Amino acid sequence: MSREPILRAEGLQVVFQSEESRLEALQEASFSILPNEFVCIIGPSGCGKSTLLRVLGGLVAPTRGRVHLDGRPLTGPEARIGFVFQQHNLMPWRTALENVCLPLELQGVARTVAKDRAREMLALVGLAKFANALPRELSGGMRQRVALARELVYDPDVLLLDEPFGALDALTREQMDWELLRIWSARQKTVVMVTHDIQEAIYLSDRVLTMSPGPGRIAGDVAIDLARPRKVDDLYSPRFAELTRLLRGSLH
Ligand SMILES: Nc1ncnc2c1ncn2[C@@H]1O[C@H](COP(=O)(O)OP(=O)(O)OP(=O)(O)O)[C@@H](O)[C@H]1O
Numbered sequence: 001m002s003r004e005p006i007l008r009a010e011g012l013q014v015v016f017q018s019e020e021s022r023l024e025a026l027q028e029a030s031f032s033i034l035p036n037e038f039v040c041i042i043g044p045s046g047c048g049k050s051t052l053l054r055v056l057g058g059l060v061a062p063t064r065g066r067v068h069l070d071g072r073p074l075t076g077p078e079a080r081i082g083f084v085f086q087q088h089n090l091m092p093w094r095t096a097l098e099n100v101c102l103p104l105e106l107q108g109v110a111r112t113v114a115k116d117r118a119r120e121m122l123a124l125v126g127l128a129k130f131a132n133a134l135p136r137e138l139s140g141g142m143r144q145r146v147a148l149a150r151e152l153v154y155d156p157d158v159l160l161l162d163e164p165f166g167a168l169d170a171l172t173r174e175q176m177d178w179e180l181l182r183i184w185s186a187r188q189k190t191v192v193m194v195t196h197d198i199q200e201a202i203y204l205s206d207r208v209l210t211m212s213p214g215p216g217r218i219a220g221d222v223a224i225d226l227a228r229p230r231k232v233d234d235l236y237s238p239r240f241a242e243l244t245r246l247l248r249g250s251l252h
């Protein structure tokens with residue numbers, strides 16, 4: 001059965017232009033993402049990953065090309081698309097619960113309903129006990145989980161994640177990856193995630209897009225044919241090693 005893509009990038013180019021400089025952050029990107037797919041985008045620092053993700057989220061308008069969401073041109077941010085940034089942007093004076101409530105409050109959802117849903121999302125990311133904590137009282141990993149809960153609370157179909165766990169230590173990141181896979185399979189989301197970690201990309205994805213250094217282009221599109229659910233032992237399988245080599249080759 002063929003499925004229609006939920007997201008389609010068509011000849012995307014992004015040029016940042018000022019009076020004294022012109023920088024082509026994205027040269028050309030065309031690809032499709034299917035509903036419920038988990039796709040990672042990987043590439044060296046500065047190759048345009050965040051820029052590409054912002055275009056997919058309707059946060060940056062491309063200089064050329066277009067993004068289609070369910071076949072319709074994307075013209076700006078949409079409630080169907082959630083975005084978790086490289087650095088969390090929680091409000092420091094609001095508790096975890098109040099931060100997660102915020103998108104619902106902005107939508108005019110009744111306070112008690114919003115609080116119930118926010119509590120449910122905090123439980124989903126394993127933070128039920130920290131509802132009343134302020135961001136500064138949480139660890140880095142916990143803050144990123146609150147940021148994730150805040151995006152999940154309005155139930156977007158697509159989650160765009162820009163190195164959400166990039167600033168965390170390797171062990172915490174591994175744990176967060178597990179949580180993310182659990183949420184993804186329980187909630188039937190489409191996920192596009194930027195990372196610079198080849199193993200993380202393979203471990204999580206159905207497909208990995210690789211980007212070449214500036215100006216950014218999509219250099220490779222590699223299907224990850226490891227069975228689901230993924231297991232820790234997959235990391236040591238011959239196929240995992242083969243895929244790692246393949247992706248490394250595609251990046252250089
Ligand atoms: N708003 C902006 N104005 C001007 N130049 C920008 C802007 N945003 C990004 N750039 C430039 O575009 C290029 C790509 O940046 P981008 O943040 O997309 O890279 P990245 O692949 O996400 O890097 P990293 O892995 O370090 O996060 C860089 O050269 C950057 O300096």
Ligand SMILES: [Mg+2]
Nearest residue numbers: 049050051086
């Ligand atoms: Mg980036």
